[in-house]
């Protein structure tokens with residue numbers, strides 16, 4: 158049992174999502190027109206032309222860049238609220254989608270072949286490369302980092318029963334529907350390495366803030382979610398758990414004996430058919446039972462009345478999802494969570510056409526589920542739930558969250574652009590190139606007002 162019994166409120170926490178996307182350029186017959194490097198270059202050509210760089214900070218406070226392996230990545234600005242992180246994350250996806258549409262036109266002109274650039278919000282590509290979706294959570298330096306990260310392991314391993322994006326994977330010569338895209342990509346629990354192993358939680362200590370006060374927890378195990386409900390749930394659930402752990406909550410009684418084995422076991426079965434997993438204590442629980450345990454402990458620890466917007470809904474959904482999945486009723490979550498939605502679509506096509514799981518039509522549907530350019534448009538067809546409003550996302554394309562330092566970064570970038578001034582920005586620094594004034598360091602990510610930024614903005618107005 159947790160020692161902690163009650164928490165008055167959820168402490169404020171900086172939240173950010175980084176999403177790497179897959180890209181491919183195909184002609185009308187589906188064949189690749191150019192290689193992935195060329196697509197990446199073409200996608201970023203306007204950015205490169207404008208900024209002479211392929212890694213830029215935007216006026217909405219987010220970061221857009223072309224990663225190694227030609228994967229474009231968008232990292233949201235620092236957010237505090239659930240609705241902001243949903244809008245900022247989606248704004249990034251839509252910015253990249255628009256870039257893909259214009260790159261399609263340029264590639265068509267260059268090659269003479271009608272070409273469409275596809276933007277894939279998924280975690281696996283056809284040649285086995287993997288794209289990540291990283292969650293970032295500010296931690297208070299006072300927390301015992303290693304103990305906290307260890308305590309998260311059981312949660313991160315089992316949350317895929319709701320949050321997995323679904324994947325058709327070949328396992329021992331047979332194609333199987335799995336819950337998660339990332340489960341087989343992860344081979345360690347908590348580690349600083351990212352090249353030799355891929356852990357659930359990366360411990361690289363880059364706080365993007367005052368290192369004496371803060372740390373940044375870098376979770377790399379999650380699937381990229383296409384739907385908004387799992388995106389909101391993954392951030393909210395983690396935030397509730399982190400608040401409880403930082404306040405002394407103890408979940409060590411449900412530590413898994415073999416977390417990586419469990420991760421790969423869980424992904425291969427529908428939750429109600431999941432096998433019992435061995436705990437360090439010797440007890441056995443299924444992934445569903447462990448999630449039910451997290452849900453009921455956290456529901457008891459927090460008072461719903463004091464939780465910020467969206468958290469009460471997530472706690473209620475969490476209970477409802479457990480109930481539906483325990484009854485084997487994944488159809489109830491069609492249009493709400495990714496893997497149930499994808500499995501419903503695949504099952505429909507499979508039974509209608511009498512296909513085997515290995516059929517390429519199912520593989521194409523699996524991929525189309527993640528395609529933001531020429532995909533399934535489930536939301537606009539009324540087949541999936543949406544939590545953001547169109548106007549919120551439009552605003553988020555140009556406006557940062559107003560309650561973190563991202564608002565200062567946004568003001569600075571907008572002013573520099575309006576006055577055609579060359580600038581540099583990153584998570585903590587703002588600098589005007591070639592002009593006096595020096596660097597401004599914003600080491601407190603919660604700050605929303607700064608005299609030195611105000612002074613710099615005034616100076617920029619007169620330049």
Ligand code: ATP
Pocket residue numbers: 171172173174175220232233234235236293294295296363364365366371372373374375584602
């Ligand atoms: P890379 O992906 O290049 O390895 P990185 O992990 O530092 O570098 P970025 O892509 O630059 O990642 O994204 C950093 C993410 O961390 C952003 O989503 C941002 O909002 C978030 N972030 C910034 N400052 C903090 C902070 N103090 N605490 C938690 N998250 C933060």
Ligand code: MG
Pocket residue numbers: 175230232
């Ligand atoms: Mg990144």
Ligand code: MG
Pocket residue numbers: 175291375
């Ligand atoms: Mg990262």
